[in-house]
Amino acid sequence: MIEARGLSKRYGDLLAVADVSFQVGRGEVVGFLGPNGAGKTTIMRILTGFLPASDGTALIAGHDIFDDGIAARRSVGYLPETPPLYPEMDVASYLRYVARLKDVPRARLRDAVDRAVERCGLRDVHRRVIGTLSKGYRQRVGLAQAIVHDPPVLILDEPTVGLDPIQIREIRGLIAELASGVEEERQTVVLSTHILAEVEAICRRVILIHGGRKVLDASLAELTQGERLEDVFTRVTLGADRAALGGEA
Amino acid sequence: MRHLFAIAGRELRSLFVSPVAYVVLTLFSVISGFLFFTSVLAFDAQIVEVQQLQMFDYLARINLNDHLLGPFYSVIWVVMLFLIPGVTMGLFANEKAQGTQELLFTSPIGIWELVLGKYLAAAAFVAILIGIVALQTGMLFLYGDPEPWKTLAGLFGLLLVGLAYAAIGAFASSVTRNQLIAFFLALVLLFILWLLSIVADLGAAGGAMGSESGASSLMRWLSSADRFEQLVKGLVDTRDLAYFGFLIATFLALTKTAVESVRWR
Numbered sequence: 258m259i260e261a262r263g264l265s266k267r268y269g270d271l272l273a274v275a276d277v278s279f280q281v282g283r284g285e286v287v288g289f290l291g292p293n294g295a296g297k298t299t300i301m302r303i304l305t306g307f308l309p310a311s312d313g314t315a316l317i318a319g320h321d322i323f324d325d326g327i328a329a330r331r332s333v334g335y336l337p338e339t340p341p342l343y344p345e346m347d348v349a350s351y352l353r354y355v356a357r358l359k360d361v362p363r364a365r366l367r368d369a370v371d372r373a374v375e376r377c378g379l380r381d382v383h384r385r386v387i388g389t390l391s392k393g394y395r396q397r398v399g400l401a402q403a404i405v406h407d408p409p410v411l412i413l414d415e416p417t418v419g420l421d422p423i424q425i426r427e428i429r430g431l432i433a434e435l436a437s438g439v440e441e442e443r444q445t446v447v448l449s450t451h452i453l454a455e456v457e458a459i460c461r462r463v464i465l466i467h468g469g470r471k472v473l474d475a476s477l478a479e480l481t482q483g484e485r486l487e488d489v490f491t492r493v494t495l496g497a498d499r500a501a502l503g504g505e506a
Numbered sequence: 507m508r509h510l511f512a513i514a515g516r517e518l519r520s521l522f523v524s525p526v527a528y529v530v531l532t533l534f535s536v537i538s539g540f541l542f543f544t545s546v547l548a549f550d551a552q553i554v555e556v557q558q559l560q561m562f563d564y565l566a567r568i569n570l571n572d573h574l575l576g577p578f579y580s581v582i583w584v585v586m587l588f589l590i591p592g593v594t595m596g597l598f599a600n601e602k603a604q605g606t607q608e609l610l611f612t613s614p615i616g617i618w619e620l621v622l623g624k625y626l627a628a629a630a631f632v633a634i635l636i637g638i639v640a641l642q643t644g645m646l647f648l649y650g651d652p653e654p655w656k657t658l659a660g661l662f663g664l665l666l667v668g669l670a671y672a673a674i675g676a677f678a679s680s681v682t683r684n685q686l687i688a689f690f691l692a693l694v695l696l697f698i699l700w701l702l703s704i705v706a707d708l709g710a711a712g713g714a715m716g717s718e719s720g721a722s723s724l725m726r727w728l729s730s731a732d733r734f735e736q737l738v739k740g741l742v743d744t745r746d747l748a749y750f751g752f753l754i755a756t757f758l759a760l761t762k763t764a765v766e767s768v769r770w771r
């Protein structure tokens with residue numbers, strides 16, 4: 258569903274992402290793990306077509322993000338770090354607007370909105386103005402806009418940041434639900450986080466990003482054999498730092 | 507271009523949910539109403555004066571179009587110069603400030619659809635403003651007999667000026683994430699455009715025997731003042747229409763470039 262080939266991103270002299278490649282299959286839930294500033298957001302922005310890569314490319318559901326950008330973007334649902342909400346709109350008309358932007362056919366607009374409202378638990382607030390909603394509800398509206406057109410690929414940038422424990426559990430439950438079910442309906446989910454417990458809770462595979470490089474790509478099961486994820490994380494990131502320092506010395 | 511109306515519709519609705527639309531509409535109605543009223547009074551006073559002075563040949567030439575609507579439309583023009591930046595300041599700056607441009611750029615829409623959709627919303631709002639002026643003008647038809655085609659040409663001229671200003675305002679909004687900066691940048695650009703005709707006049711006056719230098723004729727070409735006056739006089743010339751079309755197209759193209767440039771960084 259997602260195939261990244263040698264993605265790199267430069268900001269002037271700063272190399273934010275260096276030669277990152279990976280593949281994600283249908284129905285997989287993959288966690289992008291890494292310290293803050295590791296390049297997780299940049300990779301996600303490239304995959305969603307928000308930023309162009311300086312080098313390399315990626316295929317989303319078989320569409321090249323550069324040569325066939327429109328089709329690739331149609332196949333992605335994206336929840337950025339701050340949900341892209343219009344505070345003056347009500348939830349239902351906002352979702353309807355997003356659905357129109359994402360090319361949901363007119364006849365199916367109402368169904369698409371209803372389904373997203375239902376799945377994200379927004380039934381009670383769907384007539385409320387977004388600006389008056391609590392942070393937890395806003396995050397859910399953010400998630401609802403990402404899934405409203407039922408995309409095969411979901412990219413979620415820190416979907417649970419700033420939520421309370423109960424809300425976190427709900428969002429995680431929802432993500433797990435999206436990736437389960439019948440083969441054809443399963444969605445591929447890539448989410449970023451720096452919360453290790455989150456990865457353990459919902460992901461089956463981890464891609465560890467550090468200093469803009471992919472330093473680890475393994476299933477959670479093989480990773481945590483006899484070792485806690487926290488230790489793996491510390492070992493790998495510190496190891497990478499030491500290697501970098503050693504290289505300079 | 508399917509998304510064009512979705513984008514324009516959302517933009518218009520959010521203008522009318524926020525106070526911006528109402529502030530601009532109220533200000534515009536009050537100011538233009540006041541100006542219309544004083545224009546009528548001034549026209550009346552002029553007629554009385556001309557009668558007292560017994561200038562009969564002037565009295566025969568005096569008419570509603572040239573002596574009431576012309577000056578009235580010219581001040582409305584100045585009012586638009588201050589108010590249209592208020593309408594357009596949020597167009598793109600707001601999306602950046604709210605983080606909603608991430609939604610727009612990751613959706614399967616083209617940049618032109620985005621720019622034209624936004625512009626369409628601003629243009630519709632300008633049309634509402636001109637509608638208010640048309641209502642006021644319409645009252646003259648109840649009590650007098652202005653020339654209909656000439657009046658329409660004048661309103662059309664105001665509309666063209668408003669549409670050009672909206673394009674310039676859209677550009678100002680596309681280069682910043684701060685609405686206030688967008689407002690003042692638009693104001694400065696419009697003011698420069700407006701001043702050009704005055705500078706061109708000064709240049710012509712300073713030139714030898716009234717022959718215009720290249721620079722001042724360029725400035726005269728760029729300035730909208732003369733063209734607007736032609737329209738108010740009822741002279742619809744293709745060259746003037748082309749000028750406004752050129753102005754709108756140029757600034758929309760600049761806007762598109764500015765919006766796109768987010769992806770270069």
